Amino acid sequence: MTNIEDFGPGSIAPAGVDAVLPFQVEGLDVRGRSIQMGPALSTLLDRHNYPLPVSKLLGEAVVLAVLLGSSLKFEGQFILQTQTDGPVDMLVVDFRTPGDLRAYARFDAEKVAEMEAAGTLEPALLLGNGILAMTIDQGENTSRYQGIVALDGSSLEDVAHTYFEQSEQIPTAVRLAVAEMMTREDGKVTHSWRGGGLMVQFLPESEDRMRHRDLPGGDAPSDLDFELDEDDAWVEAQSLVATIEDHELIDPDVSTERLLYRLFHERGVRVFEATAVQDHCSCSRERIEGVLRSFSAEEITESIEDGEITVTCEFCGLVYRFDPAEFSN
Structure with a gap:
């Protein structure tokens, strides 16, 4: 600090x-x-x-x-x-x-x-x-x-x-x-x-x-004019x-x-x-592969397009491509 x-010398840059x-x-x-x-x-x-x-x-x-x-x-x-x-x-x-x-x-x-x-x-x-x-x-x-x-x-x-x-x-x-x-x-x-x-x-x-002054209760007159005190x-x-x-x-x-x-x-x-x-994006092929392995066989089939599974990271735009055969079991 x-x-x-x-x-000067020894201080924080x-x-x-x-x-x-x-x-x-x-x-x-x-x-x-x-x-x-x-x-x-x-x-x-x-x-x-x-x-x-x-x-x-x-x-x-x-x-x-x-x-x-x-x-x-x-x-x-x-x-x-x-x-x-x-x-x-x-x-x-x-x-x-x-x-x-x-x-x-x-x-x-x-x-x-x-x-x-x-x-x-x-x-x-x-x-x-x-x-x-x-x-x-x-x-x-x-x-x-x-x-x-x-x-x-x-x-x-x-x-x-x-x-x-x-x-x-x-x-x-x-x-x-x-x-x-x-x-x-x-x-x-x-x-x-x-x-x-x-x-x-x-x-x-x-x-x-730190304590704020309490607001008026619910039974206070509707036309009551008040201000909160601030330090x-x-x-x-x-x-x-x-x-x-x-x-x-x-x-x-x-x-x-x-x-x-x-x-x-x-x-x-x-x-x-x-x-x-x-x-810096934390996406990786390993993480996406782990998610795909949690898919059911039906979900894997629905994810196939043009013979492959393509996943694009919304954050960094990297495209990952997978062979559907990797998830056949």
Whole structure:
């Protein structure tokens, strides 16, 4: 752990791109994580060649999943998945500790094109109504934990706030930004993706400071006007996070440490060891073969096309081909 303004000999090296950076602001009793993504996000999104608005939406889900999944203190898997009635009816992001990442989107190309023509490509409209599930899997011989929150036309940022308020009861502020970047080098225009995110949580040591004031009971007058009292430190932290512009989260010239210093230097911000994230799919021929061996003879027959069984990984696009004779027994 080190003061963010002190990167001398023996200090923690700057996080750089595609690395999530934990931090703490003791003066405000807040902790959090921040990340800038570049090559890893570009590789992941460009592999699928989705329409730009779909890629941007999936990119936001990826950044959110990294911020949440990187908090796991054990070897495991964090899965963020949406199921909705919108043009993009499914997003799946699979984060495996310490930093392996894969993702894909399922969408109606015709509906997305119609929205693009009408100029109504807001992320919330692309998602529509449904649910967002966050699943934590610690592996064999353990129970999965799953939190579910409704998607009702809100942004992924707003949904994250709702999740922590309802499921975790931890005051949380989240900022996400993803953008397509176009740069010119030697007369050629190159394309890439940049993403960034920051999550701050109010985690004071005192339980009294964490406690929310109770809401009025069900028999309170319907016209009663009330406000929830919030801790002054948390109000200040939220106000500082609200000053972040999208471009600051994705700008290559604004490092994660520089952004954190701008926000919290007056209160004293400390950073911890950064963890790299990478585009990496866990699919393998052995795993898929194991799944196929669990099929019945009828299911194997139904899977044969042009004399072979073909399986394509939705995440990375790799194609696996099998001889049906391998599964004849």
